[in-house]
Amino acid sequence: MPTAHDRHADSSASTGSAPTSPAGANGAGSGAAHDPEEAAARLAVVEAANTLFTNGVMSHTGHANLSARVGADAMVLTATGHVRHLTEDDLVRVELDGRVVSGTIDPTNAEIVAMHTEVYRARPGVGGVIHTHSPNLLAFALANRPLPCRYEALLRFGQADEVPVVPWAPRGSEASVGGIVEALAAHPATNAVLLGNHGVLVFAPTPGAAAQLVTVLEEAAAAELGAETLGGATDFPAGALEQVRASMARVRS
Ligand SMILES: [Zn+2]
Numbered sequence: 001m002p003t004a005h006d007r008h009a010d011s012s013a014s015t016g017s018a019p020t021s022p023a024g025a026n027g028a029g030s031g032a033a034h035d036p037e038e039a040a041a042r043l044a045v046v047e048a049a050n051t052l053f054t055n056g057v058m059s060h061t062g063h064a065n066l067s068a069r070v071g072a073d074a075m076v077l078t079a080t081g082h083v084r085h086l087t088e089d090d091l092v093r094v095e096l097d098g099r100v101v102s103g104t105i106d107p108t109n110a111e112i113v114a115m116h117t118e119v120y121r122a123r124p125g126v127g128g129v130i131h132t133h134s135p136n137l138l139a140f141a142l143a144n145r146p147l148p149c150r151y152e153a154l155l156r157f158g159q160a161d162e163v164p165v166v167p168w169a170p171r172g173s174e175a176s177v178g179g180i181v182e183a184l185a186a187h188p189a190t191n192a193v194l195l196g197n198h199g200v201l202v203f204a205p206t207p208g209a210a211a212q213l214v215t216v217l218e219e220a221a222a223a224e225l226g227a228e229t230l231g232g233a234t235d236f237p238a239g240a241l242e243q244v245r246a247s248m249a250r251v252r253s
Helices: 002-009 022-028 036-054 113-122 135-143 152-156 174-186 207-230 240-252
Strands: 064-070 074-078 091-095 100-102 128-132 192-195 199-204
Touching (some): 036 064, 036 074, 036 091, 036 128, 036 207, 113 128, 113 174, 113 199, 128 207, 135 192, 135 199, 152 207, 152 240, 174 192, 192 207
Antiparallel strands (some): 064 074, 128 199, 192 199
């Protein structure tokens, strides 16, 4: 929105250039984040948003909402649904019970708070959540087709299961959020859900890891669609996941 951009045009002109250090970020913001953990979370969200644009996996409209966990009971969340030129001041702090405790959230974004809080509540290991409409993932969401795991990179990014589809319901509604909670329970190993007729919701230990997972999921969706012209993608051989885990363990040791 022009007002948000205008507001930050002079104070945060460096956003989108070289990544800043957490120490530098602490000095550059509006003072909204006195807590170093919150300041780091704000920076991580901005960098994750930039990664989505850089990697070409953002919704073409620039629509997304991103969050990062702060401590056990809170998160910082983008205040509006458009994240082009995002700065660390464009985030609100929200308790996981849904209360906005610092900053002002755009009314249109208030609807999506529960979509984020419920993921943090259901998955204690999650530190970052991203929702967007990446074009090829959107094709799967519109078709209400789960995205199979048939791409090597998905194994390496920990998405060894198919990405399930949550049936459409008005965004932020009890039915929509309830559907997400049900999908998380029914698919304990998935790190993403497709939102039927809408988009995708991806989560990981950090916002940066979530942005990388969005990227490989979008690649997988594009490749699935591309492979259709060649007769269709094929499944991994049995035991592939175990082999990848063993090879990754060898590399790390
Ligand atoms: Zn959306």
